[in-house]
Amino acid sequence: xxRDAWLMARKDLRIELASKVTIGQILPFGALVxxxxxxxxxxxxxxxxxxxxxxxxxxxxxxxxxxxxxxALLTLGRSFAIESADGKLDALxxxxxxxxxxxxxxxxxxxxxxxxLEIVLGFGAFVLYNAPLARPLQLIVVVIAATTAITSAGTxxxxxxxxLRVRDTLVPLLxxxxxxxxxxxxxxSTEAAVFGESSGGWPWTLLxxxxxxxxxxxxxxxxxxxxxxx
Amino acid sequence: xxxxxxxxxxxxxxxxxxxxxxxGIDLQVTEGEIVLVxxxxxxxxxTLLRLCAGLATLAGGSGTVLDHDLDHAEPRRRLxxxxxLLAHETYLYDELTVEENVSFWAEANRVDPTTIDPVLDRxxxxxxxxxxxxxxxxxxxxxxxxxxxxxxRRPRLWLLDEPHGGLDRAGRxxxxxxxxxxxxxxxxxxxASHDLDRATAVATRVVTLAGGRVADSGVRHADVTDDRExxxxxxxxxxxxx
Amino acid sequence: xxxxxxxxxTRRLGALAVVTMAIALAFGLVFSPPEVAQRDAVRLMYLxxxxxxxxxxxxxxxxxxxxxxxxxxxxxxxxxxxxxxEIGVVFSVFLIVxxxxxxxxxxxxxxxxxxxxxxxxxxxxxxxxxxALRRLDLPxxxxxxxxxxxxxxxxxxxxxxxxxxxxxxxxxxGQTLGVxxxxxxxxxxxxxxxxxxxxxxxxxxxxxxxxxxxxEHQLTRIGFERALAERRGDLGGGRVGEEAR
Amino acid sequence: MHWEFVIAGYAIVFVLLIAYAAAIVQRGRRLSxxxxxxxxRYLD
Numbered sequence: 022x023x024r025d026a027w028l029m030a031r032k033d034l035r036i037e038l039a040s041k042v043t044i045g046q047i048l049p050f051g052a053l054v055x056x057x058x059x060x061x062x063x064x065x066x067x068x069x070x071x072x073x074x075x076x077x078x079x080x081x082x083x084x085x086x087x088x089x090x091x092x093a094l095l096t097l098g099r100s101f102a103i104e105s106a107d108g109k110l111d112a113l114x115x116x117x118x119x120x121x122x123x124x125x126x127x128x129x130x131x132x133x134x135x136x137x138l139e140i141v142l143g144f145g146a147f148v149l150y151n152a153p154l155a156r157p158l159q160l161i162v163v164v165i166a167a168t169t170a171i172t173s174a175g176t177x178x179x180x181x182x183x184x185l186r187v188r189d190t191l192v193p194l195l196x197x198x199x200x201x202x203x204x205x206x207x208x209x210s211t212e213a214a215v216f217g218e219s220s221g222g223w224p225w226t227l228l229x230x231x232x233x234x235x236x237x238x239x240x241x242x243x244x245x246x247x248x249x250x251x
Numbered sequence: 252x253x254x255x256x257x258x259x260x261x262x263x264x265x266x267x268x269x270x271x272x273x274x275g276i277d278l279q280v281t282e283g284e285i286v287l288v289x290x291x292x293x294x295x296x297x298t299l300l301r302l303c304a305g306l307a308t309l310a311g312g313s314g315t316v317l318d319h320d321l322d323h324a325e326p327r328r329r330l331x332x333x334x335x336l337l338a339h340e341t342y343l344y345d346e347l348t349v350e351e352n353v354s355f356w357a358e359a360n361r362v363d364p365t366t367i368d369p370v371l372d373r374x375x376x377x378x379x380x381x382x383x384x385x386x387x388x389x390x391x392x393x394x395x396x397x398x399x400x401x402x403x404r405r406p407r408l409w410l411l412d413e414p415h416g417g418l419d420r421a422g423r424x425x426x427x428x429x430x431x432x433x434x435x436x437x438x439x440x441x442x443a444s445h446d447l448d449r450a451t452a453v454a455t456r457v458v459t460l461a462g463g464r465v466a467d468s469g470v471r472h473a474d475v476t477d478d479r480e481x482x483x484x485x486x487x488x489x490x491x492x493x
Numbered sequence: 494x495x496x497x498x499x500x501x502x503t504r505r506l507g508a509l510a511v512v513t514m515a516i517a518l519a520f521g522l523v524f525s526p527p528e529v530a531q532r533d534a535v536r537l538m539y540l541x542x543x544x545x546x547x548x549x550x551x552x553x554x555x556x557x558x559x560x561x562x563x564x565x566x567x568x569x570x571x572x573x574x575x576x577x578x579e580i581g582v583v584f585s586v587f588l589i590v591x592x593x594x595x596x597x598x599x600x601x602x603x604x605x606x607x608x609x610x611x612x613x614x615x616x617x618x619x620x621x622x623x624x625a626l627r628r629l630d631l632p633x634x635x636x637x638x639x640x641x642x643x644x645x646x647x648x649x650x651x652x653x654x655x656x657x658x659x660x661x662x663x664x665x666x667g668q669t670l671g672v673x674x675x676x677x678x679x680x681x682x683x684x685x686x687x688x689x690x691x692x693x694x695x696x697x698x699x700x701x702x703x704x705x706x707x708x709e710h711q712l713t714r715i716g717f718e719r720a721l722a723e724r725r726g727d728l729g730g731g732r733v734g735e736e737a738r
Numbered sequence: 739m740h741w742e743f744v745i746a747g748y749a750i751v752f753v754l755l756i757a758y759a760a761a762i763v764q765r766g767r768r769l770s771x772x773x774x775x776x777x778x779r780y781l782d
Contacts, residue, residue, distance in 0.1 A: 025359070032344070032355050039346040039384070108340030111306055116359035176648070181626070191625055195643070198619035199650050202657035209661070210474040228657060237564050239649075243642045246563065249324060267631055269717055274724035308634070463724045498766030522744070534740040537747045544751070569780065583758050587751045594747040598740040694755065701762045704780070708769035711777045 022119040029126025033100060034133060035161055043134045051092040051142045053223060058084040059149050079149035082211035085142065089192070090171065092138050094193055098176045099132050099184040103181070114250070120248040121241035128176040128240065135168050152194055155217025163214050163222070166229035167207035173236035174199050180240075182246050203232060254281040257317055257408055257439040258303055260487035265295075270300035274463035276449050280456075285430060285440045286469065287450045290445030296443035297338065299460065301440060315344035315364060317408055329471040332360070337414060341397045349376050349396050352385055364405030366405060369387030374399045374425065390417040395425070400430060409433055413441040415449050427453045473493040498704035510693035517690040520683035529675055537595035539683055543691040544587040545613055550649055551695065552620060559644030562637060564596060568710060571637045574644050575627050576702035580695055585617035591707065595643055595670055608662040612655045619647050619654075633713065649733025682722050 037043050059077060061086075066076040078083075104110055113123065143164070146152065153158065174198055182192035207227040213222025258280035267271040272295045280286050288296050301307040303316050305327040316322040319330035343352045350371070357367055372379050374395045385393060394417050401409070409430065416422045428454055430440050445448035451457060456469040521539035526534035544639030561567060593612040594601040604610075627640045662669075676684070772777060 028355070033346075035345055035351065036346045051378055077720075103344065103346075105341060108338060109342050109344070110341035111301075111336070111338075111340070112356065114306060114358070115304065115331045115334070116338060116356065117328065118359055181643060185631070187625075187629065191622070191629075193690070194625060195622040196616045198622065198654070199646075201615050202653050205657055205661055224660075232653065232736060235649075239646060246638050246642060249638075264721070266717065268630075269713060269720075271717065271721040271724050416613070452578050462726070496770045498769060499763070499772065518748075522748070532740055533744055536744045540747055540751055557757060583754070585755065590750050590754075593745045594743045594750075598743050698759060698762065701759075701766060704761055705766045705769060705779045708766065708773050708778065711771065711773050715773070715777070 022122040023125070025118045025122025026125035027131065029123055030046045030129040030133070033103075033127060036103055037134060043096055043138065047092050047095045047099070048138055048141060050095065051088050051138055052145050054088040054091055055084070055145050055149055057073055057143060058088070061084060064150075075151075077150050078152045081146055081152040083204075083208040084150070085146040086167065086207045086211065086247070088142055088201030089135070089139055089168075090145075090197075090200060090204060092142070093135055093175055094169045094196070095136070096131050096134050096174075097179040097196075098189060098192060099174075100127055101118065101179045101188070105184040120244035123248065124180070124240045124244040125237075127180075128237070130170050131155075131176060132168055132172040136164075139164055139168060153209050153213050153217075153229075154215060159222075159226075160211065160214040161206065163210040163226050163229070166233060167203060167210075168207060169233035170203045170207075170229045171200060173233050174203070174242055177236060177240040177243055178243065185205075201227060206232075254283055256280070256282075258314075258441070259316075260302075260313035260314040261451070263302065263309055263314045265298050265307045266310040267298055267307070270311070272463055273302065274301075276460075276465055277461070278313075278342050278458065278468065279483075280441060282439050283434055284438065285434060285442070285453055285455045287447075287454035287457045288441060288443045288460060288467070289457060294459055294460040297412055298463075300336060300338070300412050300441060300443060303320070303408065304334045304336040304410050304419070317335055323430040327356065333406055334408040334410060335404050335408045335483060336412075337394075337397055338400050338412040339416075341385075341393045342400070343393060343396060344384045346384065348382050348384055349388070349399075350381045351394075351483070352396060353399050353403065357403045359435040360404045362403045362405075370399050370402045370478075374402070375428075391419060391422050394418060395422065398429065404432075404487060405438075407438055409438055409440040409442075411444075413444055414442055415444060423449055496703045497550055498708070503700055506693065506697050506700070510697050511688065513686070513693055515722045517683065518684040520679070521687055525680045525683040526677065528680070532596035534682070535596060537591050538670075540591040541588055541595055541689040542684060543688040544591060545609065545684040546582040546688060547695045548581045548588055548613065548616070550692075551577045551584060551699075552616070552651060554699075555581065555623075555644045556648035557618075559641035563641045563645070566634075568637075571641065572706040572710060573703055574641065575700075576699055576706050578623050578627075578644065579702060580698050581618060582620050582624060583698075584691075584695065585620070589612055589665050592670060599670065602692070604732060606662060608659040609669055611662075612658040614653075615654045615658075616651045619650060623647055636723060639642075 062073050062077045062080060064077045067074070104113070110167065147154065178196040179192055180189045182195060183190060206228045210222035210225040210229065212218065215226075258278060260276045260278045262275040262277060263273055264271060264275055274295075276295075276299060278299075289297060290296055290475055298307055302309070302314070305316065305319065305321070308327075309321050317333050319326035321327060321330075321331075342356070344355070347355070350367075353367055353371065353376075354364065356362060362475065368377075371381065376392070376395055376399055378394060382386070393475060394414075398414075411426075411430075414426045414430075418426065418428065427449075428491055429441070434440060442450060442454070457467075458465060458469040459467040517539070521536055522538075522703065525536070527533045554577035555574045557576065558570040561570040562574060589610070592607070592613070596605055596610070597603050623640065623643050626643055627636065629636055631639075
């Protein structure tokens with residue numbers, strides 16, 4: 022099963038390297054979203070709270086993860102678009118690959134691409150929103166947990182919508198309510214990591230981890246019936 | 252010893268988007284036959300091939316292919332590994348090269364990688380086209396690449412939908428050779444085609460479909476030199492790499 | 494046999510639901526006293542809490558129906574899952590309306606990110622997606638299988654959303670509607686009566702909605718059998734009476 | 739006090755509820771006509 026997963030992941034990443042859609046289109050889109058957030062929330066508004074911090078800096082964790090969420094939707098849509106053209110779903114079924122392997126493989130490929138996006142968008146957010154970085158190590162843990170949470174649920178829901186004409190409108194409607202708690206937890210734990218708050222944000226990061234594990238399991242189980250279509 | 256029955260459909264009904272594409276098919280195909288399935292558009296040719304490949308489900312009647320019962324999901328899954336389907340779609344990733352596509356599908360189907368190169372050469376996809384992106388290929392070259400994947404899988408049941416479509420003369424001869432070669436090594440072939448003169452030359456039986464049912468289950472072609480007449484077990488000995 | 498989805502059962506159940514609802518309204522709006530702090534705004538509680546309960550119950554039935562369908566492919570449970578989800582969504586609209594209208598007099602603002610109202614609104618949007626998936630013109634078994642998977646996973650999400658939002662608002666001492674309401678005996682009774690009334694109405698709706706779904710299912714099957722017969726006709730006669738499964 | 743919110747809430751909810759119920763029954767009636775007698779009811 023892991024062999025199938027690694028095979029699918031390698032194939033997806035090779036397609037990305039050849040076509041450069043994520044790097045060439047989705048990444049600029051993410052950066053654009055970050056900038057638009059900056060325009061929407063004027064930087065010189067200041068927070069009344071304890072230390073003087075601009076609204077933009079205060080909201081930067083949430084805005085960053087919104088941009089990542091949009092980029093993830095596009096990456097997931099792309100990941101399943103390449104399968105549904107030219108009858109490739111039939112060929113995958115004929116090959117008898119383990120459906121759980123296909124799920125893991127697609128998820129790994131999307132996770133890798135999203136991680137690359139997050140590194141660049143992360144720098145962008147720090148620069149644009151001049152947010153501090155109190156605890157970088159914790160931030161890395163948070164990003165890993167949040168990314169897997171997004172891609173595990175995302176891959177399952179993108180598969181539910183795959184092959185449909187209305188895929189581009191249905192998948193966001195299906196997946197965003199599911200990712201609402203992930204956005205919440207990611208923003209709060211990133212806030213703790215970036216501003217070094219006492220509360221530490223660790224419970225939220227734990228929630229992300231549990232969510233990710235849960236959805237990896239559910240995804241592997243559900244992919245069998247999804248692939249089994251007539 | 253009578254040759255084994257590879258496909259055995261009894262009043263099989265199969266539905267595509269709530270339309271009974273197959274409305275009660277009765278068909279028996281024995282091992283080593285090359286059955287041409289002909290009929291007007293919408294007669295159910297493609298659906299019949301997909302049913303025999305284990306991709307379509309039975310809405311009525313019953314059927315077994317390669318001794319796998321079509322009525323249950325598990326046997327259908329096992330059937331898919333032993334059948335090879337070549338349809339209008341090419342199942343290829345445009346962004347990847349010919350070699351990358353064939354090796355991906357070969358590895359997905361647990362095919363021994365060393366057999367890939369001889370197959371590529373056999374289908375004239377060798378040195379020149381190997382590194383070319385599939386997206387940049389002509390229709391004929393794409394079909395030969397799909398054929399290469401199918402040949403690598405060495406299925407026991409070949410299901411070809413318009414195999415000659417989009418190929419030049421040389422390409423069509425190549426398809427006929429591949430079919431005869433496969434049958435000699437114990438495979439069975441079902442092909443759907445409009446190119447009747449070319450297809451009937453290679454076929455051992457012609458089945459006509461109409462309205463999702465078998466109008467005429469075909470006449471045996473006496474003139475085809477019957478390598479199959481030799482007892483089955485003798486033929487199996489000389490089963491070696493193509 | 495009459496020509497509607499009504500039957501003796503639904504007529505009796507309908508009558509009982511109407512009577513109970515009338516009594517519940519009387520208690521809720523007239524007999525029960527205004528609350529100490531909120532004055533009469535508390536009467537919206539008799540609307541908000543029962544509709545939340547029915548919505549959750551509806552989506553729970555969808556999950557159960559989806560599990561049974563995935564296990565044995567019974568059309569009955571697939572249709573029940575779909576009908577229950579639609580009723581859950583309709584009641585979600587009620588809970589959002591009543592929640593927002595209850596929030597205005599109590600907190601001075603229609604939306605103050607009350608944990609319960611926020612999570613039930615996310616639930617509402619999630620199941621709008623479920624209903625959208627069910628309306629797609631896919632082959633029936635493909636659509637039902639995907640809807641079943643969604644039906645099960647979505648209910649899991651309802652719980653995750655519920656607790657993460659509650660945790661989040663708890664962090665910022667956000668208030669939940671009605672948590673600090675002093676409920677005396679009569680108010681509690683009105684709430685209970687209102688819950689029973691709404692459950693009866695929901696049951697009545699579910700039966701009718703299921704029968705509509707069943708009729709639609711039958712229509713597609715009849716359409717299929719007619720297409721099968723026509724298809725047979727192409728060959729001029731041929732065996733008739735091949736009953737499709 | 740606050741009666742306007744209470745009335746608004748109850749009015750909106752019950753109007754929608756009755757409209758939904760009527761829609762289902764009406765759809766049921768229309769569909770019943772197209773389905774032959776023996777196939778109307780679900781009998782296990």
